[in-house]
Amino acid sequence: EFSTETCIQNDEVPEWGHDIFCDTPLRFGWDGRISSFSLNHVICDPSHRWWTLCDLWDSSTVPESWNVQFAESSERYFSNENLVTSFDNADSCPIAVRSLGYDCTQENDDFTPHYAGEVVGENSRCVVASYPSGLGVRSYRPACMATRCDPDLGKVVMLLDGSKE
Known part of the structure; x- marks a missing residue:
């Protein structure tokens, strides 16, 4: 397509x-x-x-x-x-x-996590995320989440526990 x-x-x-x-x-x-x-x-x-x-x-x-x-x-x-x-x-x-x-891959002292498990670093990637901001309106703010390649699954796995690996 x-x-x-x-x-x-x-x-x-x-x-x-x-x-x-x-x-x-x-x-x-x-x-x-x-x-x-x-x-x-x-x-x-x-x-x-x-x-x-x-x-x-x-x-x-x-x-x-x-x-x-x-x-x-x-x-x-x-x-x-x-x-x-x-x-x-x-x-x-x-x-x-x-x-x-x-840049989600660059460590930054100014980074303040917005979502649980959010972390920046070499293995982190930007993922689409949103949250309710009141009166039925959603605000969109990406999340930086650590990831790793899983060769057995043939997929990238997102680490939701806040770890970097």
Whole structure:
């Protein structure tokens, strides 16, 4: 499906593309900063190392101070023609490449675990997570969880006990 179907279908990422593509445009506050709405939709990049935001912009709302160079592709995947990307190496499909500068594989003294068992380190990876933030609203914040390869299972196993191995 990845090589034969479009990355966005009916204005949404198809089920098979959730680990690669995204469909939540960045929003900005009155002060020109990324809005709290966007900061509640932090996701993992395709490598599952970095915390990122979706590289999807509404070109009619981006503050001039951001000086964004949009991809020059003529391909449009959304009914809103103003939705564009700045990363043009993926056929202008929106992917999570707007890094927030946080890498789950790098130990960081400023790291404060948000979820039980969360840990950063060489074997940790970013995983999609969410939590209820009140009034039926969910906030999205990735978790950094330790992982290890299990050759017997042929899978990557997530360690939920807070250990690093």
